[in-house]
Amino acid sequence: MQVYLDNSATTRPHKEVIDAMIGCYETHYGNASSLHRMGIQAEKMIKDARNSVGQSLNVSDSEIIFTSGGTESNNTAIFGAAEALKRTGNRIITSAIEHPAVLNVCKSLEQNGMDVKYLNVNDKGLIQLDALEEYFNEKTILISVMHVNNELGTIQPIEEIAKYKKSCSKFYFHVDAVQSYGKMKISPKTIGIDLLSVSGHKLHGPKGIGALFIDKSIHIPPLLYGGLQEYGIRSGTENVPGIIGLGQAAAMAYNNLETDINNIKHVRSYLIQGIKEEIKDIRINSYEDDRCIPHILNISFMGIRGEVLLHMLEQAEIYVSTGSACSSKKKGLSHVLKAAGLSNSEIEGAVRFSFSKYNSIEEMDYVLDHLKKGINSIRKIMRK
Ligand SMILES: Cc1ncc(COP(=O)(O)O)c(C=O)c1O
Structure with missing residues (x-):
């Protein structure tokens, strides 16, 4: 998938x-x-x-x-x-x-x-x-x-x-x-x-x-x-x-704005819920309500480098971002997350999931599965 x-x-x-x-x-x-x-x-x-x-x-x-x-x-x-x-x-x-x-x-x-x-x-x-x-x-x-x-x-x-x-x-x-x-x-x-x-x-x-x-x-x-x-x-x-x-x-x-938005909201909430239930030590950087567009979800996974997780997910053909694509190839921490007052480790562990009408709940189950496995294995290596 x-x-x-x-x-x-x-x-x-x-x-x-x-x-x-x-x-x-x-x-x-x-x-x-x-x-x-x-x-x-x-x-x-x-x-x-x-x-x-x-x-x-x-x-x-x-x-x-x-x-x-x-x-x-x-x-x-x-x-x-x-x-x-x-x-x-x-x-x-x-x-x-x-x-x-x-x-x-x-x-x-x-x-x-x-x-x-x-x-x-x-x-x-x-x-x-x-x-x-x-x-x-x-x-x-x-x-x-x-x-x-x-x-x-x-x-x-x-x-x-x-x-x-x-x-x-x-x-x-x-x-x-x-x-x-x-x-x-x-x-x-x-x-x-x-x-x-x-x-x-x-x-x-x-x-x-x-x-x-x-x-x-x-x-x-x-x-x-x-x-x-x-x-x-x-x-x-x-x-x-x-x-x-x-x-x-x-x-x-x-x-089709209303239908698309409702579907995207549903997919995003499902992923948030799953992450909260299954993954410890996280910080949800985006608002979870209507103050945030449903298309974007930014989360820090503590003790993890977002880039390492990104490449791990890529192995399973899941494509996410660590920050804005326009600046993620440059060295240095995100100016947005810095301005929001996040600590360096929160910024380093930040991953952006951004959704469209083409995403589904079935996909989120697949993502949750790989996210959990990826984070567990990175955290295990980091503890050694
Ligand atoms: C908020 C914002 N402004 C401007 C741009 C630049 O748009 P374009 O890629 O069409 O030049 C982007 C692209 O990521 C963006 O997110």
């Missing part, structure tokens, strides 16, 4: 997504800028996909820009906001647990004179808003906060943060929704979000495609200059197969 539990790193593309993309590669391969029928066909396919993504977020199609993924969406939003509002001020507020695609952009802006403040989190990775009052001033031009943390699954208080817009509308509010899009209903306009990043490969769509919602009331300059595709915000010949794949994945995610 193969059990894929690394869905926060990336997901298995839906068959319908692959079929739509193959059709695009084999038959509808025109360039959307071409004037002939094949170009018009490609343009129409992009229009439909834009509509699918726009509808899923309850926004106008013209407020959706296709990009190469979450990283590019975050870069476009943050560099763009900083450039657009540089005459208004230089204060940016973000959190200590953002993805590197936000943190490293902020670091680069800091080197160029921006004054960045980082909000702290509690022991479950929930952003604490008490410091926001202190950090927020008339020079604030951007608040950028993730919707769901990719390592712990914690859902962040973005509605609370958006309230600041009511008292001061000079700043832009950007949300990295890469880990929540397709998994939760998100309505950026109702909340008061100006910029929102999504990525195709996290919701059973293709890699190398993403989107950025830009509210029509704001303006940001492009990151890439060229042939003025995507309303001039993202030049470059459109990745039509990727765009079609994202459109298809978005429609599928939101058509």
Whole structure:
């Protein structure tokens, strides 16, 4: 049995997504800028996909820009906001647990004179808003906060943060929704979000495609200059197969959202219960209730190195992660778990299980069996 539990790193593309993309590669391969029928066909396919993504977020199609993924969406939003509002001020507020695609952009802006403040989190990775009052001033031009943390699954208080817009509308509010899009209903306009990043490969769509919602009331300059595709915000010949794949994945995610969520919740609870009953010396790092997205579960197995367990599980074709896939190949402890105040041994023993609609209870029984055996044998070796 193969059990894929690394869905926060990336997901298995839906068959319908692959079929739509193959059709695009084999038959509808025109360039959307071409004037002939094949170009018009490609343009129409992009229009439909834009509509699918726009509808899923309850926004106008013209407020959706296709990009190469979450990283590019975050870069476009943050560099763009900083450039657009540089005459208004230089204060940016973000959190200590953002993805590197936000943190490293902020670091680069800091080197160029921006004054960045980082909000702290509690022991479950929930952003604490008490410091926001202190950090927020008339020079604030951007608040950028993730919707769901990719390592712990914690859902962040973005509605609370958006309230600041009511008292001061000079700043832009950007949300990295890469880990929540397709998994939760998100309505950026109702909340008061100006910029929102999504990525195709996290919701059973293709890699190398993403989107950025830009509210029509704001303006940001492009990151890439060229042939003025995507309303001039993202030049470059459109990745039509990727765009079609994202459109298809978005429609599928939101058509069956409630059923999928209930199934994933059931699978996650079953695994938590089993681990609690069968394995000693653990620390559940994620919230177990609705403050955490049901797709993510982060647990520390004490006295064990997460990486050793990962490779042991891999032998049984069970795939998990030790932290975020974007940083797990780098040395050093997870900045997210550090910010949550975990000890070094808790961080070293941390494993992230991340679920999708394709996981089942039968798979969890298999995982529990191998998890128990693996942990027992590692702990036995460690005691010698
Ligand atoms: C929260 C978050 N933001 C951004 C990204 C980057 O997205 P992409 O892989 O599409 O560049 C990731 C990917 O893991 C993520 O989890």
